[in-house]
Amino acid sequence: MADNNPDSQTRYTPSYSGPGFEWILLGLAVFALDFFTRFKGIDFSYFRSIALTDWRIYINGLTLLLVALYYLFINKEERNPKDMLSFAALVMFLSIIISMGGIGYLGATIHLVFAFSFLFAGLYKIMEKSQANMIILGALFLDFFAFSLFSINKLIFPIWFLLPLFFTKPSRKRSWLILFIVLFYAFHSVGSIVMFGGTQQMLNGKDITDFKDFASTSWKNTKEFGESLWTSTVTGYKRQKNITQAMVFGDYYTSQVDQNVRQPLGVSITEVKSTDPEVYEDEPLIVYSRLTIRTLKEEITIKNFCHAESVLPDSIKPDTEKVSQYDEITVDCMFDRCRFSPGSKTIYFNHAFGFQTLSYLRNYFIDRERMQSMIRQDPNINTPEDILRNIGVYDSNPIALSTNGPIKIGVELEKSQPIAIDRKRDIESFRLGITLENVWEGNIKDVKNLTIILPKEMHLELDGKAEGSYCGGYNFEAKTCAAVFGEENEWCDDDASNIYVLNQTGKNQRIIPAGQPGISLYKSLICRIGIDKSDYDKFLGNAPISIKNFKLIADYEYELQRSLTVNIKKTEYGGGCEKIQEDIGIEETECKDYSPDKNNLPPDDHIERYKNYQSTVRNIVKVNKPQGLDYLKAEALIAAIMSEASGIGNIDKNDNKIPDYLTGYGIRYPATFLDNPIKEIEMAAKFLKTKINSEKDIKLALDSYKTETKIDTFSTDNALKYYTLWKNRLCKGEADAAIEEEEAVPIATLFKKNDLVGEDKNNDGKWTDADQYYFIKGFKKNIDGIWVYLLSDSKNTLLDQMKIETFNYYRNLHSGSYKVMIQRPAQEPAAWEGLLFNPNIELKNGVVS
Amino acid sequence: MKGNKAGKKRSNAFCLFLLLCILIILTSGCDRVYKPERPSLEDIEQGSDGLIIEFIEGAPPPDVIEGSLIQAGIIMENKGTSDVKRGYLLLGYEKEYIKLSSWQGKGIDDRITIDIQGKSLALPEGMEDVDIVNLEIMDIGPQREKADTTIYVTVCYDYHTKGHSNVCVDTDVYNLKPREKACNAADVSLSDQGAPVAIKRIESRMIVSKEGGVVRPQFIIHFENVGDGTIIAHGRADIACSAQPLSTDDINVLKVSAVLSDLPLSCKPELLKLRKDSDYTICTLEEGIDETISSYYTPLTITADYGYMQTISKGISIRKIGI
CATH class of the missing domain: 2.60.210 (Apoptosis, Tumor Necrosis Factor Receptor Associated Protein 2; Chain A)
Structure with a gap:
C-alpha cells in the first residue's frame, strides 16, 4: 500500500533543504573555466561511430570496478535494484567518455569531477538515488554530446550552473538569481542562436563571440525594454496629459481610426540590425533597416537616410524607393572602413515618406423650428438626440473617422446633434475644429497640403477683413474636384462639395513653418464655416434630417526614426586605420576643360566638415542627373550653396562664423540633425536638373534658388565665389589624375573574374561556412570614380560591391590568424569584357603574400 | 374502509358516463350554425396599426460594393381602416455614398406619393403596396476599405380614427x-x-x-x-x-x-x-x-x-x- 505521508518519502519538494548556494557558485566556476579550457563536448557522430563499431568500450573494466566499489563501500546496506541499475548506467556512460579520451582534456575532467561531486554530495541527500543517477546521466549526455548533436552553443545553456541552481536550498539569493536567469533568457527575443557544430572538442572564437552576442543581446533587450517601458509610460502620460489639457481648453478635436481597415497603413520599421554585431574599425560597417509598407492603392515614395551621429554613410541602398499596396524592403546603409573610431556607435535610420490621411465627419442638420416643435410637442422626444434616435440613428455624438496611418485628423463641428439651422438668421456660422495628431512614434516633418471639403452650401469664412486669411491666418484657395483629384476621380463631386486647399507658397503661413522640427504631438486649426440664408433650403434638402459629411485630407511627410548601437572594435592584429585615416579626405574627381587653381580653395574648416557630406551630395547629384553640368561642377555648385545658405542663414554655433551644417552637430534640433542639410542639398540639387543647361546658367539658377527658398541672407555673388573655390578643391587636376590612373591599374587587377576571395576566419586553410568569401564578378569604376570589385555569392547578401582599397587592406593586413585566400578556377575564363587586369601578378600557393 | 372507497369510485364513473350520454343526445339534434367567412365591420375596426412599412428582406443588401447598383424595396401594408390618399414616402440617405437612380415607375425624386386603401368589408385585409428604388453606390474615397451608412424611409399620411x-x-x-x-x-x-x-x-x-x-x-x-x-x-x-x-x-x-x-x-x-x-x-x-x-x-x-x-x-x- 502506498504511503501517503509526505514526510515518509525523500522526494524533492520546493521546501526541501537541498545543497547550499556554494554549489551554484561552483557550477558558475565550471562555466567560467570553459572560457579558458574551451571544452565543447564530444562530437556525437564520433560517439555514434565508436559506439556502433567498438564494443570494447562497453566492457571497460573500469565500469565493473566502480560498480563493485559502490556496492562494497558506499551502499552496503541498501541493495535497491533501481539504484544499482541506474548507477551502472551512469558508470557505463562515464566509461564511454573516458574510453573516448574525455579524461585527457582538462575541461572534460573538470566537468566529470563536478558532476559526480554534485551527485554524491548534493543530489543523493535530497532524492532517491536512482533519480539522482538518472539526472546526472542526462546532464552528462547534454554536456558532452547533445550540444553538438543539436547544434546548440553550450555556453548559452551552462548545465552545471543551472542544475545546482534548480536543486539548491531555496533562499532569497537563489530567487533573485533565478529571476535574473529567467529574464536573461526571456529578453533574448529570438531565444537561442543556432550554431554550426564543429568536429573538435574545443570551443572556437565564434562560440565565445556568439555567447557574448547572446549575453549582450539579452542585456541590450532588457535595457531597451526598461527604456521603452519608461519612455512609453512617461511619454504616454505626458502625451495624454497634454491632450487632456487641450481637450479641456478646447483646442483638441477628437477622431477615431477607421477600424474597417484591417492593417495599419503606411510604413513601419520591423527590424534594424547590423550584419555583424561587432565590427573592427578597419572593416566596413553595414547596417540595415527592414520596412513593411502597406497602402491601399496609392504609390508612396520612401526616402531613406542613415547616419551615425556626425558621420554620413558611404552608401544607402535604396536611398529612394517607390512602393505600393503591400511590400517589404530592406535598406542597407554602408560605412566604409575606418569611418569610426573604436567604441560604441549609435546608427540612426530615418525613413521619410509622403502619406495621405483622410478624415470624415458625419453631421446631422435639422430646421431649428422643427426641432424645437418636436422637443416641445412630441412625447417621445425630450432632447435633440431623441430626434435622431427616433429615426434609428444612435450616432448622436459623431466622431470623425480617420483613415489608418501615422496621423489622425480630428474634426469637430458641434457636439450636440442634430445641428439646428435657424432660417431666421441671415447666416448660420459654425466653428470647425481640426486637429492633426501624430499617433505613431515618428515625426510629422511637413504638412504638404491640407484640403477641406465642405458640403456645397457651406463656405470657409474669413478670419477678419484680411483677404485670403482663414482658420487663423492660413491661406486657403477654393478649387474644383478635377483640380485637386484629377479628372478621373469618381469620389469628389463639385455639385456636392466646396473644396478648399491650403496654399503654403510664398509668404503664406505654413502649418509647420520652415526651420521647425515638425509635429510630434498634435496641431490644431480653428476655422469658421458658414451657410448663407439663400442656401438653407438646398442645404437642408428634402428630408427632415439632412446628413452632411465634412472631409479633411492631409498630405504630409512623415519620418520614422530608429537607432541601433554597434560596437566598433580596435583592430587586434596591427595595422588598423591610423595610417589609412590620414588618407581619407575630400574625394577628388578628374575634370575636363578645367585647370584648378590649387591656391584658391575654400576655408580649411569648410573642407573638413564637407567630408561628412560629400558622399551624400554625390549620391544626390547622381540621382538628379544634371543636364548641363558634369558631376564635378554639380557637386561644386551644391557645396557652394551649402557654404552660403546652410542653416538657412542662421548661425547657431558659438563662433558665429561658419554656417550650420558645415559646423553644426545638431545643436538646434539634435533629433533631426540630418534633416535640414539633406533637405537643403536636395533643394539645391533640384536646380541641377531643371534650371541649368550649361555653366552659364549657374547665376540664374542661384538667383532662382534665392527667390524660391526666401533665404534673405543668401548672396548669389558669394555663392558664385564659393562655386569656383569648390571647383578648385574637388577637381584633381590633369597631372594628379594621370599619376593616380597609373597607380590604379595594378591595384584593380589583383584579382581575376571568378576568383574566390575571402578571409579564412578559422584559419583551417579551406572554405567553410565560418569564413567570409566572395566570387569576384568584375570590377569597375563607380559613380564617384572609385574602383570597386563587383561581388557575388557573398555570404553577406547585402554586400554586392566593395572598394578595391578594402581588399587591398585585407590582403596586406590580415596576415596573422586571419588570412586572405584566393582560389582560382581550374580553367581561366575568357577575356574579361575589356576590363584591365595585370596578368603578371601571380599567386604563390594560392595565397597572396 | 377499502370496500367503501371502491364503491364510491364506481359510482363516480357511472355518473360521468351518464352525463356524457346526455350531452351526446342533446347535441346530436343540433343543426350546424351558419358562420359567415367574411369578417364583420367590428372585426375590421380593430387593431392599432395604420400603415405598416418595412424593407424587403435583402433589399437593400447589408453588404454592397462601391460602384454597384442595388435596389431597396419598401413594403407598405395598410392595416388600418382609413385609406391613405396622397401620402408621402421619403427616402433618406447619405448623398456622399448613395445616389438615387430611379423609383420603379415613380420618377427620380427622393419623395414619392402613395395611395393605399385601408381595410373595409370589401377588402378585409387592406391593400399592400411595394415600391422599389434603384440606388447607385458611390466611391467611398481613398484609404478606406469599408464605409457604413444608413437608408431611412419616412412615410407621412393623413389618417382618421x-x-x-x-x-x-x-x-x-x-x-x-x-x-x-x-x-x-x-x-x-x-x-x-x-x-x-x-x-x-x-x-x-x-x-x-x-x-x-x-x-x-x-x-x-x-x-x-x-x-x-x-x-x-x-x-x-x-x-x-x-x-x-x-x-x-x-x-x-x-x-x-x-x-x-x-x-x-x-x-x-x-x-x-x-x-x-x-x-x-x-x-x-x-x-x-x-x-x-x-x-x-x-x-x-x-x-x-x-x-x-x-x-x-x-x-x-x-x-x-x-x-
Whole structure:
C-alpha cells in the first residue's frame, strides 16, 4: 500500500533543504573555466561511430570496478535494484567518455569531477538515488554530446550552473538569481542562436563571440525594454496629459481610426540590425533597416537616410524607393572602413515618406423650428438626440473617422446633434475644429497640403477683413474636384462639395513653418464655416434630417526614426586605420576643360566638415542627373550653396562664423540633425536638373534658388565665389589624375573574374561556412570614380560591391590568424569584357603574400 | 374502509358516463350554425396599426460594393381602416455614398406619393403596396476599405380614427322621476379601432341646465397614440415629409368631431394637442335633450382626423472594390 505521508518519502519538494548556494557558485566556476579550457563536448557522430563499431568500450573494466566499489563501500546496506541499475548506467556512460579520451582534456575532467561531486554530495541527500543517477546521466549526455548533436552553443545553456541552481536550498539569493536567469533568457527575443557544430572538442572564437552576442543581446533587450517601458509610460502620460489639457481648453478635436481597415497603413520599421554585431574599425560597417509598407492603392515614395551621429554613410541602398499596396524592403546603409573610431556607435535610420490621411465627419442638420416643435410637442422626444434616435440613428455624438496611418485628423463641428439651422438668421456660422495628431512614434516633418471639403452650401469664412486669411491666418484657395483629384476621380463631386486647399507658397503661413522640427504631438486649426440664408433650403434638402459629411485630407511627410548601437572594435592584429585615416579626405574627381587653381580653395574648416557630406551630395547629384553640368561642377555648385545658405542663414554655433551644417552637430534640433542639410542639398540639387543647361546658367539658377527658398541672407555673388573655390578643391587636376590612373591599374587587377576571395576566419586553410568569401564578378569604376570589385555569392547578401582599397587592406593586413585566400578556377575564363587586369601578378600557393 | 372507497369510485364513473350520454343526445339534434367567412365591420375596426412599412428582406443588401447598383424595396401594408390618399414616402440617405437612380415607375425624386386603401368589408385585409428604388453606390474615397451608412424611409399620411359606442342619455340625473329608467349614464372603455390613434375611453356626464327643462349630455373622450409613429396635424403630411419647419401646432394634434345619434356635438378643444401620448377632449350637446324624455341609449360616433409619420432605417456596409 502506498504511503501517503509526505514526510515518509525523500522526494524533492520546493521546501526541501537541498545543497547550499556554494554549489551554484561552483557550477558558475565550471562555466567560467570553459572560457579558458574551451571544452565543447564530444562530437556525437564520433560517439555514434565508436559506439556502433567498438564494443570494447562497453566492457571497460573500469565500469565493473566502480560498480563493485559502490556496492562494497558506499551502499552496503541498501541493495535497491533501481539504484544499482541506474548507477551502472551512469558508470557505463562515464566509461564511454573516458574510453573516448574525455579524461585527457582538462575541461572534460573538470566537468566529470563536478558532476559526480554534485551527485554524491548534493543530489543523493535530497532524492532517491536512482533519480539522482538518472539526472546526472542526462546532464552528462547534454554536456558532452547533445550540444553538438543539436547544434546548440553550450555556453548559452551552462548545465552545471543551472542544475545546482534548480536543486539548491531555496533562499532569497537563489530567487533573485533565478529571476535574473529567467529574464536573461526571456529578453533574448529570438531565444537561442543556432550554431554550426564543429568536429573538435574545443570551443572556437565564434562560440565565445556568439555567447557574448547572446549575453549582450539579452542585456541590450532588457535595457531597451526598461527604456521603452519608461519612455512609453512617461511619454504616454505626458502625451495624454497634454491632450487632456487641450481637450479641456478646447483646442483638441477628437477622431477615431477607421477600424474597417484591417492593417495599419503606411510604413513601419520591423527590424534594424547590423550584419555583424561587432565590427573592427578597419572593416566596413553595414547596417540595415527592414520596412513593411502597406497602402491601399496609392504609390508612396520612401526616402531613406542613415547616419551615425556626425558621420554620413558611404552608401544607402535604396536611398529612394517607390512602393505600393503591400511590400517589404530592406535598406542597407554602408560605412566604409575606418569611418569610426573604436567604441560604441549609435546608427540612426530615418525613413521619410509622403502619406495621405483622410478624415470624415458625419453631421446631422435639422430646421431649428422643427426641432424645437418636436422637443416641445412630441412625447417621445425630450432632447435633440431623441430626434435622431427616433429615426434609428444612435450616432448622436459623431466622431470623425480617420483613415489608418501615422496621423489622425480630428474634426469637430458641434457636439450636440442634430445641428439646428435657424432660417431666421441671415447666416448660420459654425466653428470647425481640426486637429492633426501624430499617433505613431515618428515625426510629422511637413504638412504638404491640407484640403477641406465642405458640403456645397457651406463656405470657409474669413478670419477678419484680411483677404485670403482663414482658420487663423492660413491661406486657403477654393478649387474644383478635377483640380485637386484629377479628372478621373469618381469620389469628389463639385455639385456636392466646396473644396478648399491650403496654399503654403510664398509668404503664406505654413502649418509647420520652415526651420521647425515638425509635429510630434498634435496641431490644431480653428476655422469658421458658414451657410448663407439663400442656401438653407438646398442645404437642408428634402428630408427632415439632412446628413452632411465634412472631409479633411492631409498630405504630409512623415519620418520614422530608429537607432541601433554597434560596437566598433580596435583592430587586434596591427595595422588598423591610423595610417589609412590620414588618407581619407575630400574625394577628388578628374575634370575636363578645367585647370584648378590649387591656391584658391575654400576655408580649411569648410573642407573638413564637407567630408561628412560629400558622399551624400554625390549620391544626390547622381540621382538628379544634371543636364548641363558634369558631376564635378554639380557637386561644386551644391557645396557652394551649402557654404552660403546652410542653416538657412542662421548661425547657431558659438563662433558665429561658419554656417550650420558645415559646423553644426545638431545643436538646434539634435533629433533631426540630418534633416535640414539633406533637405537643403536636395533643394539645391533640384536646380541641377531643371534650371541649368550649361555653366552659364549657374547665376540664374542661384538667383532662382534665392527667390524660391526666401533665404534673405543668401548672396548669389558669394555663392558664385564659393562655386569656383569648390571647383578648385574637388577637381584633381590633369597631372594628379594621370599619376593616380597609373597607380590604379595594378591595384584593380589583383584579382581575376571568378576568383574566390575571402578571409579564412578559422584559419583551417579551406572554405567553410565560418569564413567570409566572395566570387569576384568584375570590377569597375563607380559613380564617384572609385574602383570597386563587383561581388557575388557573398555570404553577406547585402554586400554586392566593395572598394578595391578594402581588399587591398585585407590582403596586406590580415596576415596573422586571419588570412586572405584566393582560389582560382581550374580553367581561366575568357577575356574579361575589356576590363584591365595585370596578368603578371601571380599567386604563390594560392595565397597572396 | 377499502370496500367503501371502491364503491364510491364506481359510482363516480357511472355518473360521468351518464352525463356524457346526455350531452351526446342533446347535441346530436343540433343543426350546424351558419358562420359567415367574411369578417364583420367590428372585426375590421380593430387593431392599432395604420400603415405598416418595412424593407424587403435583402433589399437593400447589408453588404454592397462601391460602384454597384442595388435596389431597396419598401413594403407598405395598410392595416388600418382609413385609406391613405396622397401620402408621402421619403427616402433618406447619405448623398456622399448613395445616389438615387430611379423609383420603379415613380420618377427620380427622393419623395414619392402613395395611395393605399385601408381595410373595409370589401377588402378585409387592406391593400399592400411595394415600391422599389434603384440606388447607385458611390466611391467611398481613398484609404478606406469599408464605409457604413444608413437608408431611412419616412412615410407621412393623413389618417382618421372612427369610434362608435352606444351611450346612455340619462334625462333623470338625480333619479327623481317615478318611472324606472331604461339606463344610467356610465363610462365606456373601447378597444383599438384599426388606427394608430385609438379612442380608449368615453366618460359620460349629463349636465342639468340652470334654466331647467334640458340636460346636456357631455362626453369626455380619451385618445391615445397606440402606434409607433408621430402624430402630425391633419393636412401637414406634405410638410412633415420634408425639411420644412413644423410648428408646435403641427405635431401631436388631433381634429376631433363627435355626433350623438345625428346631433353634432361641440368638442373643446376641437384641435386636441395631446400632452404626452394620450389626452382627452370634452364634447357636449349644447342644445341639450328635453328632460321629460325618458332616458335612452343612442349611438355616439367620434372621429379624429390627423396625420401620421413613421420612419424605418436599415444600415448597409459599402466595401471597396478588390479588397
